[in-house]
Amino acid sequence: MYISKIHIENFKSFKGSFKLLLEKGINIIVGENEAGKSTIIEAIHLALSGLLNGKYLNNELTQYIFNYEVIREYLDNLSNGVNSAPPHILIEIFIEGDNISEFEGNGNSEKSNSSGISLKIAFDEKYKKEYEDLIKIGGIKSLPIEYYNILWSSFARDENITIRTIPIKSALIDSASNKFQNGSDVYISRIIKEFLESNEIVEISQSHRKMRDFFMADDSIKKINKKIEEATKISDKKVEISVELSSKNAWENSLMTYLDDIPFHYVGKGEQCIIKTKLALSHKKAKEANIILLEEPENHLSHAKLNQLISDIKCHSSDKQILISTHSSFVSNKLGLEHLILLNNKKTIRLNDLSLETKLFFEKLSGYDTLRMILCKKAILVEGDSDELVVQRAFMDANNGLLPIENGIDVISVGTSFLRFLEIAEKLGKNVVVVTDNDGDVNALIKKYKNYLSINKKQNIKICFDSIIDTGTLKIGTYEFNYNTLEPKILKENGLNKMNTLLGKSFADIDELHKHMKSNKTECAFKIFDSSENIKFPEYILDAIKE
Structure with missing residues (x-):
């Protein structure tokens, strides 16, 4: 059910x-705030x-x-x-x-x-x-x-x-908030109660009543109640303090859940979330097809604890329906992008027909920021950190100093996993630009992106690379230097003197500067990003940042 x-x-x-x-099992809802x-x-x-x-x-x-x-x-x-x-x-x-x-x-x-x-x-x-x-x-x-x-x-x-x-019974678990009833967590009390058989509930009620009788029989309480009785003139009836027994389930309101002698509401919120979820997953009434509603499980959890929680959800969700909202790429990747529902402008899009290879890729390598691409207006995918900095600087120069993200454009470093991200972009119709090196083999690049170039070009996907292959005589050890990556392309546009100024160096030989930039990619990218100099960028970078 x-x-x-x-x-x-x-x-x-x-x-x-x-x-x-x-779907029957796991459903993951993602979307912007207020979606x-x-x-x-x-x-x-x-x-x-x-x-x-x-x-x-x-x-x-x-x-x-x-x-x-x-x-x-x-x-x-x-x-x-x-x-x-x-x-x-x-x-x-x-x-x-x-x-x-x-x-x-x-x-x-x-x-x-x-x-x-x-x-x-x-x-x-x-x-x-x-x-x-x-x-x-x-x-x-x-x-x-x-x-x-x-x-x-x-x-x-x-x-x-x-x-x-x-x-169908629902269990709502929101780690971002706590709602208590007389000091005890309402959700925990209800779940524990549902774990009990009816005879056990009767036994607890009787024990609670005995506690009241014991309380009232205590000499110190008798003494206090006698003092109250003598001092009060507000009623002809006897006034005394006691244990609350007026409601049918008074024991639920007065009892408190403890973990290692610590009241539940004093335990960290992350631990509370884990305990609540585990209780719901292991509920004895699992065959009644309870649905677990889990809001942003990444809140208050360390990476290790979040990984533990996700493993528990995956291992025990075969007979449960689970609906999770999240802003975490790790959560969505680990639980499976095929379960993802993108909520945008009150419309939904699913990713349940991704290839098996892509599903497994993001599940096993779950650190990729898939949700950054899914949730932004437009994504520019680059290979590494240095590429990300250079593309952002080029965008700022062309847009009066605005960062791409201020225009809803996210520049994301994806390593060499461009095709995996493009598969998601194609399913969602997401506007995506790929910025990639030609590495001296344009034909290989065209073959790699054949589904997105020429007659197969997609309206929402653009592949940007330099179609010119540059060569030279520089060798580093026994290896020929690659003149067809980002750093030599920028050096080609700006020349030796300008690059020395940008980087704060004084190389007399362009090959020495090539070697320095290759060995210090991120450092050079930071200096390019922060420089007050006018910079010329390769045409394929300028093409990538066009709206």
Whole structure:
């Protein structure tokens, strides 16, 4: 059993209708800030649990969970005398699997015969007369939330569903925030409770009651309560201190989770995230197909701890559905780019048809900044750090000192893995430029990039290199010097004297300068980047930075 699709209308950042298809196992949502990643996770958790920010929505209903633009349009219409229906929120969870026939029907926005849950927050028609009277006198200046109702139903139109009857349970883990209930973490308390059998819960309740009896029988407590009784004149009834037993599950609120004698909320947030995730993954009710909603697991975790957490997720996710939001290339690479969902302008793009070689490459060599390319407006891919600095300086010279990233253009060093990144760019339609050396063999370069040159050229992908092969007599040891990399190409454009000035050197022989620049690539690139001199750049570099 798993969630196959979610449909959202007018909830927070989503104006109008939004649909997202989900896979059985791992789903990774990436996108810029404010793209709606957290809203999707909140919507799923709300529809399955009735909880928003750790509190029941029935008690916390506010206009601020509605899309701002939708409310603004509604109020503007009313102020202009245009009759406008109050906006609504709709969250639909489509479920697939066994033993869910009681949730099957066409009571959904698609009118399709499907199984699922619907949560609708809408105007309650029983207040229609009162609402119309309020409109007549121009009394509505904000969303009349007091006239709204929350309707929780199945696609079979059963309006008596409860959290207990919903077949899929959600576990929301957000390492960026902590919500406590009387000092104990709400999530931990709920998970531990669900680990227990019913007879064990009874035993805990009885032990808690015995603790109250023991507390009240203590001589010091008796003495204090007698003193209170004698001193108080506020009531004819006896006033005393005791242990809270008023609610049915009082033990849940008063007990606290400890780790090595340390209260859970005093443990580091990274460790909290790991423990919560492991508890959810090892939950005894795994066969109930719980969905784990994990927000930005990279928060507060060291590289080693994050690697451990990801390994746990991969090893124990075969019978779980997991939805993760992240800004970490390491997380997305390790868990598999084929599970990635790019969220951009409320539209989604998937990378689930990458070649097996590329999937395995980024999973095993997970340090590559794939998300930098995926999330930027345009990427310029270069081979190394020195190339990155030189390209950035060329861009700044052509754009009044602005760095590329200030224009949404990211210059990314990818080693020799250009083709792996281009495969991703091609799937996403991402604007990408490759800046590469010809290394003295233009034909080999053309062969390597044959899928992106000439008749196979892609509109969004440009390959930039120098088509001229330079030669010379310099040898370093027994090896012939390569005149067809970035450093000799820049030296060729600027000449010996200018390069000496740029680098703060005084070489009399151009070959000595060639050898110095080859041995000190990054140092020379830094000096080029920081120089106040006018610099000439090779034509293929200038071509790469053109908008």
